[in-house]
Amino acid sequence: MSLEEMLEKEDLGIEILHPGGLEITKDLAELCGINEKSKVFDVACGTGESACFLAETFECEIVGVDASPIMVEKAKKKAKERGLEGKTTFILADAHKLSFPDNTFDVVISECTLCLLNKEAALREMVRVVKPNGCVGIHDVAWKENTPRELKLKLKDIEGEEPETIEGWKRLFEKVGLVDVVVVDKSHLIPEWMKEMRRQVGLWGELKIFLNILKKEGPKGLKNAWESMKIFESSHTGYVIVVGRKPSKE
Structure with a gap:
């Protein structure tokens, strides 16, 4: 079990599972041109915190x-509590096989999740459902150019994540047919995020996580969790x- 899966299943009071918090969500929204007329699609919406924030801040439909299912129910509950049921909809779905018609949304976003998916397949679906001249935007983990192959394989084995380099993400966006691709290096957020996660979880939360890992996966699971943390804290891990x-259309 990855640390992300553990954070999903344990009630540790963490609503945002990505670096940069709502500030990077706002940055992404502004780069995508989200406004009160936008119909926005959030792939892998998690607890719905970002979606609710966007609906409140930009008055968009999302x-x-x-x-x-756990995350979808959390998102629905949150939207109801914040009076956003008319602005937000949350659905259980596979990012690789979306049920929405072509050209449905003005903007499609995904936060810190594409590296966990079949990147090209999921991104092609995001492109399919966005309208012509609409934007597709993500923020995600990005390897530094000099990252050893062994480190990449280790993260894939432990967390199931396969980030691209910053240039690799740009090439992937261009490969699926997107144009005017903009990249913004946000690597400075990684160490800040690790500190903030530790602060939010607290000592008891960390102990709870590691005890659960030990119970379910034994010493090897603990070792993997420790190595995963060290990878994210290393100089090879960036963000973009x-x-x-x-x-x-022609």
Whole structure:
């Protein structure tokens, strides 16, 4: 079990599972041109914190999907508590096989999740459902150019994550047909995020996580969790915002 899965299943009071918090969500929204007229699609919406924030801040309409029933229920509950049921919709869905028609949304975003998916397949679905001239934007983990292959394989084995380099993310966006691709290096957020996660979880939360890992996976699971933390704290791990535009129809 990865640390992310543990944080999902344990009630540790953490609503945002990505670096940069709502500030990077706002940065992404502004780069994508989200406004009160936008119909936005949030792939892997998690607890719905970002979706609710966008609905409140930009007054946009937003649909969030996630593969976790736990997260979808949390998101629905949060939207109801904040009076956002008319602005938000949350649905259980697979990011690789979206049920929405082509050209449905003005903007499609995904926060710190694409590296966990089949990146190209999920990104092609995001491009399919966005309207021509609409934006597709993400922020996600990005390897530094000199990252050893062994480190990349270790993270894939432990967490199931396969980040690209910053240039690799740009090339992937261009490969699926997006144009005017913009990348913003946000690597400075990683160490801040690790400190903030520790602060939010607290000593008791950390102990609870590690005891659960020990119970379910034994010493090897603890070792993997420790190594995962060290990878994210290493100088090889960066972070990036990537935004591209779907070309208009000929």
